Amino acid sequence: MKLNIKAFSLACGIIWGLGLFVLTWWIIAFEGSTGDPTLIGHLYRGYTVSPMGSLIGLSWGFVDGLVGGLVFAWLYNSLAGRFTVSRT
Numbered sequence: 001m002k003l004n005i006k007a008f009s010l011a012c013g014i015i016w017g018l019g020l021f022v023l024t025w026w027i028i029a030f031e032g033s034t035g036d037p038t039l040i041g042h043l044y045r046g047y048t049v050s051p052m053g054s055l056i057g058l059s060w061g062f063v064d065g066l067v068g069g070l071v072f073a074w075l076y077n078s079l080a081g082r083f084t085v086s087r088t
Contacts, residue, residue: 004082005071012069017062024054 041047044060
């Protein structure tokens with residue numbers, strides 16, 4: 001079975017981006033908004049635990065998940081074609 005590369009990468013991008021967006025608002029709800037740099041902020045330029053940072057994280061997460069999903073689906077499809085199981 002092969003994966004649809006476009007659909008898989010789009011789903012990964014949406015899930016990763018929304019996940020980071022929701023996580024940011026979860027932290028804002030319980031600990032408040034801060035401008036302090038975070039570990040994710042070092043990877044995603046401009047990301048902070050703030051309302052604007054959540055939008056920046058959403059866009060970075062979407063692009064990162066899109067590219068990661070694309071590479072994963074492409075690699076899966078490439079390897080799935082080589083390792084087929086013959087049923088007798």
